[in-house]
Amino acid sequence: MWFLVALGLVAAVVLAGLPFLVFPAHDEPAKADVALVLGPPTDTRMELAQSMVDEGLTEHVLVSLDPEESEMYPLAGEICASGDDTYVCAKPDPFTTRGEAIFLQEEATKNGWTNAAVITFTPHISRSRMIMKNCFDGEVSMLDSGESVSLPFWAYQYAYQSAATVKALIQGRCDG
Numbered sequence: 584m585w586f587l588v589a590l591g592l593v594a595a596v597v598l599a600g601l602p603f604l605v606f607p608a609h610d611e612p613a614k615a616d617v618a619l620v621l622g623p624p625t626d627t628r629m630e631l632a633q634s635m636v637d638e639g640l641t642e643h644v645l646v647s648l649d650p651e652e653s654e655m656y657p658l659a660g661e662i663c664a665s666g667d668d669t670y671v672c673a674k675p676d677p678f679t680t681r682g683e684a685i686f687l688q689e690e691a692t693k694n695g696w697t698n699a700a701v702i703t704f705t706p707h708i709s710r711s712r713m714i715m716k717n718c719f720d721g722e723v724s725m726l727d728s729g730e731s732v733s734l735p736f737w738a739y740q741y742a743y744q745s746a747a748t749v750k751a752l753i754q755g756r757c758d759g
């Protein structure tokens with residue numbers, strides 16, 4: 584009997600997470616003052632940012648990258664080392680999604696940017712959208728990089744993103 588109750592609870596949690604984690608609302612690439620590549624800056628995320636630059640959709644890209652990890656992300660490492668001033672690469676402080684949102688707001692304030700395209704992967708879209716809206720004063724569009732995710736990684740992401748969402752709800756806005 585308890586097994587069926589536990590199984591029912593697991594099924595309910597999985598079903599409840601589908602619209603938030605598996606099928607989140609996301610936007611298509613469009614004109615933006617800046618594109619922000621959330622970490623880790625995988626090749627897929629960087630390629631989407633590059634295509635936005637190539638298509639004239641943005642002239643500025645922020646890349647969240649720990650310099651000590653640049654070898655793990657070859658395309659990001661190469662772009663960040665190139666000296667191309669289209670790309671600003673930095674390790675946000677704190678090195679979290681919230682820190683990335685604060686980094687975006689700081690750079691937007693310095694540069695007069697009012698809208699941003701934020702690039703991440705499917706299970707991270709809903710939570711990062713909430714954090715960006717809590718920390719960035721401008722318009723936010725969320726772009727799905729299209730990275731494939733294995734079934735075990737989906738299970739991990741369900742647990743991680745759910746817990747991290749609770750934390751983000753508790754933290755609230757970045758302005759105080």
